[in-house]
Amino acid sequence: MNPQPAAQSPAWDMTRRTVLRSTAIAAAVAGTLDVAAQTPPPLTLVNTSAQADPPPxxxxxxxxxxxxxxxxxxxxxxxxxxxxxxxxxxxxxxxxxxxxxxxxxxxxxxxxxxxxxxxxxxxxxxxxxxxxxxLAKEQELHPIQAAFLKHDGFQCGYCTPGQICSTVGMLAEVKLGMPSHVSASITGRPGPLTDEEIRERMSGNICRCSAYPNIVAAIREVAAQPGVTS
Ligand code: FES
Ligand code: FES
CATH class of the missing domain: 3.10.20.30 (Beta-grasp domain)
Structure with missing residues (x-):
């Protein structure tokens, strides 16, 4: 004969109810705390006029x-x-x-x-x-402008004014004896204006069309003229 399950004692039942009630209360409190944690801080009014840019x-x-x-x-x-x-x-x-x-x-x-x-x-x-x-004098192009035309030293032409002005300044620097990063000596006069020198000295002028070979050819021709770089 199977033994009958023992009736649960009132003491155990009280304990289980107590645990369930405690858990529910804890969850409610935790939920309250969680909501509080997600509540954004109250908006603070900022006086934006005090931060506006000063008048020009x-x-x-x-x-x-x-x-x-x-x-x-x-x-x-x-x-x-x-x-x-x-x-x-x-x-x-x-x-x-x-x-x-x-x-x-x-x-x-x-x-x-x-x-x-x-x-x-x-x-x-x-x-x-x-x-x-x-740069041009009356109707006569500057020699560097003429050389860029002759050698097709451009395609779209957007970089060309900067390239030509930069060449004028660069040739003056060479004439003054200013070295570049590829000059053999930084104390003596720079040597001949090689293609490597031209490329280095003009490296601040970017040509998106990559007309560099023709730009270098134009500058090489002008630089070789008497009195331009020496
Ligand atoms: S616009 Fe001045 S360096 Fe490009
Ligand atoms: S010619 Fe087009 S960017 Fe130089």
């Missing part, structure tokens, strides 16, 4: 470009590139990267080549600025 500071600058003097009144943060293109409407100087990486914006300031996107117009008050528009 307008500066008056005298820009001498291609022999003509202009008085520019513009935001002090205006780059030389934007001053030339947007204010003086000299759009020959190109904006490629606007970050000093492509050389499309190269102009000459007091005879030295610079990236006009990396400098402020107000820094060049009364200096002599030359852009691609100022």
């Amino acid at each position: 500071q307008i500066l008056k600058t005298q820009l001498t470009v291609n022999g003509r003097t202009h008085v520019l009144e513009a935001d002090a943060r205006t780059t030389l590139l934007d001053a030339l293109r947007e204010h003086l409407k000299l759009a020959g100087t190109k904006k490629g990267c606007d970050h000093g990486q492509c050389g499309a914006c190269t102009v000459l300031v007091d005879g030295r080549r610079i990236n006009s996107c990396l400098t402020l117009a107000a820094m060049h008050d009364s200096q002599a600025i030359t852009t691609i528009e100022g």
Whole structure:
């Protein structure tokens, strides 16, 4: 005869109910805490007018470009590139990267080549600025312009004003005896302007069409003319 299961004692039953009730209470509390943890903090009102940009500071600058003097009144943060293109409407100087990486914006300031996107117009008050528009004399092309035409030193032409201005500045640097990273000596005069020298010295001017062989050929021809680099 199978023994009858023993009736559960009231003491055990109380214990189980107590455990279940405790668990339910704990879950409810935990749920409450969880909801509290997910509740976003109250919004704080910020006075945005206190953080707005200050009004632009307008500066008056005298820009001498291609022999003509202009008085520019513009935001002090205006780059030389934007001053030339947007204010003086000299759009020959190109904006490629606007970050000093492509050389499309190269102009000459007091005879030295610079990236006009990396400098402020107000820094060049009364200096002599030359852009691609100022290289030709009347109807006669600058020798470097003529050489680029002769050697097809371009395809789309977007980089070409910068390439030509940069070449003018680069040949002046060679004439002054400034070495490059591939010059054999950094103290003596640089040697002949080899293709390697030309490529290194022009490495700041990027041509997306990759017209480099023809650009180098054009520069090589101009550099070989008497008095250009020596
Ligand atoms: S636009 Fe100035 S370096 Fe590219
Ligand atoms: S000719 Fe097109 S980027 Fe140089």
